[in-house]
Amino acid sequence: MVEMVTRPYAAAFEKHALANPDVLCLSADLTSSCEIDGFRDRHPEQFLSLGMAEQNMLSFAGGLGLAGYRPFIHTFGVFLYRRPYDQLMASVAYPRRKVRLMGFLPGVTTPGGMTHQAIEDISIMRSIPNMTILETGDASEVESICEAADSIDGPVYCRVLRGQVPRLFDSPIKVGEMRLLSDGDDVLVVTAGITTEEAMRASDALKQAGVSIRHLHLHTIKPFDAKALLDHIGSVKKGVITLENHVIAGGIGSLVAETMADAGVGKKLIRLGLKDTYAHGGSRPYLMRHYGLDALALVQGVDQLLGMPTGVSEQDLDAVRVEAVHSTAKAEGL
Amino acid sequence: MSNRKTSSEIALGIRRRVFEHSMRNNGGYLSQACSAAEQLAWLYNEALHIGDPTLPMIPKPFEGVPSADNPDYHTGAGYNGPFTPVHDRLFIAPAHYALVAYATLIEVGRMAPEGLDMFNKDGSSVEMIGAEHSPGMEVHNGTLGIGLSTGAGLAWGRKKRGETGKVCVFMSDGEVQEGQTWEAIQGAAHHGIDNLWAIMDVNDQQCDGAMSSVMEVRDIATKMRAFGAIVVEIDGHDIEAMRQAKQEAHEGQPLIILARTSPYQGMDFLKKRFPRLHYVRFKSEDERRDMNIAIAAELGIEPVQLDQH
Numbered sequence: 001m002v003e004m005v006t007r008p009y010a011a012a013f014e015k016h017a018l019a020n021p022d023v024l025c026l027s028a029d030l031t032s033s034c035e036i037d038g039f040r041d042r043h044p045e046q047f048l049s050l051g052m053a054e055q056n057m058l059s060f061a062g063g064l065g066l067a068g069y070r071p072f073i074h075t076f077g078v079f080l081y082r083r084p085y086d087q088l089m090a091s092v093a094y095p096r097r098k099v100r101l102m103g104f105l106p107g108v109t110t111p112g113g114m115t116h117q118a119i120e121d122i123s124i125m126r127s128i129p130n131m132t133i134l135e136t137g138d139a140s141e142v143e144s145i146c147e148a149a150d151s152i153d154g155p156v157y158c159r160v161l162r163g164q165v166p167r168l169f170d171s172p173i174k175v176g177e178m179r180l181l182s183d184g185d186d187v188l189v190v191t192a193g194i195t196t197e198e199a200m201r202a203s204d205a206l207k208q209a210g211v212s213i214r215h216l217h218l219h220t221i222k223p224f225d226a227k228a229l230l231d232h233i234g235s236v237k238k239g240v241i242t243l244e245n246h247v248i249a250g251g252i253g254s255l256v257a258e259t260m261a262d263a264g265v266g267k268k269l270i271r272l273g274l275k276d277t278y279a280h281g282g283s284r285p286y287l288m289r290h291y292g293l294d295a296l297a298l299v300q301g302v303d304q305l306l307g308m309p310t311g312v313s314e315q316d317l318d319a320v321r322v323e324a325v326h327s328t329a330k331a332e333g334l
Numbered sequence: 335m336s337n338r339k340t341s342s343e344i345a346l347g348i349r350r351r352v353f354e355h356s357m358r359n360n361g362g363y364l365s366q367a368c369s370a371a372e373q374l375a376w377l378y379n380e381a382l383h384i385g386d387p388t389l390p391m392i393p394k395p396f397e398g399v400p401s402a403d404n405p406d407y408h409t410g411a412g413y414n415g416p417f418t419p420v421h422d423r424l425f426i427a428p429a430h431y432a433l434v435a436y437a438t439l440i441e442v443g444r445m446a447p448e449g450l451d452m453f454n455k456d457g458s459s460v461e462m463i464g465a466e467h468s469p470g471m472e473v474h475n476g477t478l479g480i481g482l483s484t485g486a487g488l489a490w491g492r493k494k495r496g497e498t499g500k501v502c503v504f505m506s507d508g509e510v511q512e513g514q515t516w517e518a519i520q521g522a523a524h525h526g527i528d529n530l531w532a533i534m535d536v537n538d539q540q541c542d543g544a545m546s547s548v549m550e551v552r553d554i555a556t557k558m559r560a561f562g563a564i565v566v567e568i569d570g571h572d573i574e575a576m577r578q579a580k581q582e583a584h585e586g587q588p589l590i591i592l593a594r595t596s597p598y599q600g601m602d603f604l605k606k607r608f609p610r611l612h613y614v615r616f617k618s619e620d621e622r623r624d625m626n627i628a629i630a631a632e633l634g635i636e637p638v639q640l641d642q643h
Binding site: 048049050051053055056057058059060061062063064065066067068069086087090091094095096129130153154 | 399400401402409466472473474475476477479480483484485486487488489490491492494495513514517518520521524525
């Protein structure tokens with residue numbers, strides 16, 4: 001079984017912040033929800049509570065950047081860009097302040113429903129000039145996200161996983177690179193965040209069914225190495241499938257589609273993810289099944305791409321982790 | 335000091351320059367010069383502790399927006415002096431006051447008069463709505479309500495670093511309709527940011543007309559005090575009152591000076607257009623001519639030689 005790591009962000013942030021005195025910890029009333037409550041208690045001089053006032057917080061962070069600080073803003077992803085979008089643009093992104101936007105609960109990782117689910121954040125952030133986008137897919141990436149984000153000369157938006165996080169990789173994020181998780185030559189699967197674990201399970205099952213999967217995991221979404229992706233696309237015979245915890249418009253599905261179109265690549269592409277829909281509140285496994293973001297959805301995508309059933313069944317995928325929402329971990333994330 | 339202009343003289347110079355510019359260019363932000371001339375003159379001439387300009391007297395053309403590919407990018411902050419720990423910073427929160435701010439820079443010898451000729455010309459950095467790279471601008475403020483928050487963040491950072499330079503935000507009263515202004519005051523008070531102060535041009539005007547007709551904001555002094563600021567209300571054309579207001583103790587709290595002003599101070603002719611004063615355009619050549627003669631007389635100068643149209 002995959003190793004589960006508890007609250008990897010908490011220790012990682014504390015370590016990074018203590019080694020970097022110009023790093024400040026900002027919070028908007030979601031301090032324990034973003035795993036920085038211990039940091040607040042132990043290092044109050046490096047912590048700033050800005051309350052439920054995100055518009056002020058984003059501009060304030062811009063001012064801190066002007067003073068030479070590197071604020072890490074901690075809140076749920078949605079609250080970093082929906083209400084304070086204007087402030088994000090004018091006070092942070094335009095002047096390239098070194099503000100690190102740590103967005104927790106990406107996509108359907110919260111049962112909080114529409115108001116809490118950042119399902120279009122990548123799309124928004126990709127269109128903002130000067131913005132860098134990183135996404136964590138496992139505990140090693142969460143453990144290295146602070147250092148990776150803080151290496152960027154400009155603003156960074158990070159999709160951060162919290163709570164019980166599986167360890168899938170044994171190396172940290174290297175900004176600008178991508179991970180090749182299996183090197184098959186039939187179908188290229190591109191994933192990021194929590195969909196990577198799903199695709200890892202599916203690709204093992206598909207391999208046994210005779211379908212060779214080349215699997216790429218993205219932790220750096222912007223800037224993006226198009227040439228590396230094109231090389232991988234060139235290595236597969238049948239086509240490409242993207243699977244993302246996000247709407248398929250503007251996310252990594254669009255990123256791959258644009259890359260293929262720009263290069264004139266004529267292969268099939270299937271984009272899996274939220275299809276022009278909001279989600280509602282529920283457990284992560286339920287939502288991933290309901291909206292087609294899980295391993296089974298990927299298998300069905302492969303069936304569609306190949307034009308024939310692979311024969312991989314739900315039972316074959318039964319290694320898919322199911323988390324009870326009513327566990328000892330914070331259940332609803334509020 | 336005897337050969338230096340007084341703040342009143344500078345204020346008159348600001349009105350004259352903005353008037354002449356608006357006449358020549360068939361309109362402009364005239365009423366903002368009327369209401370804010372004394373405040374900006376006083377800030378640059380007396381209130382702010384700022385060093386000599388670090389950028390050329392004649393502004394450079396637009397050199398691109400901030401990006402990783404534009405390493406030489408700089409803001410217009412250098413016209414307000416070097417960014418050193420002991421010096422103050424100034425944010426012009428209502429960026430549409432840019433014309434008035436540029437005129438001020440000229441009057442206080444921080445920009446050459448030719449700079450105003452570049453106003454709102456394609457390819458110029460002297461933009462109509464002050465951009466971050468425009469002379470005297472330090473951050474983007476074109477979207478109203480973000481200036482005080484940014485100032486608060488900078489001030490908090492400077493205080494933590496032990497820098498003595500303060501942060502001043504020149505504000506406009508329309509900004510109090512934005513929720514962010516209240517978030518900023520509440521946040522600055524919560525964090526005891528007392529190296530932050532603001533002077534607000536309370537001219538009761540906004541784009542659509544009188545503020546009371548657009549969105550009644552009620553007693554902003556009382557509201558600001560309730561949110562945690564120290565507030566002093568003054569006549570915004572009385573420079574001695576500004577000097578005294580600045581002395582108000584505000585330990586642990588931001589100071590906001592509410593400068594109550596008239597949008598046609600020094601140009602009574604503009605009263606005829608009340609309450610549509612946000613951006614003065616001439617309705618006819620006759621109006622332009624009448625205004626040229628009348629306001630020039632009020633300002634003690636010759637009418638502007640107008641081009642034939």
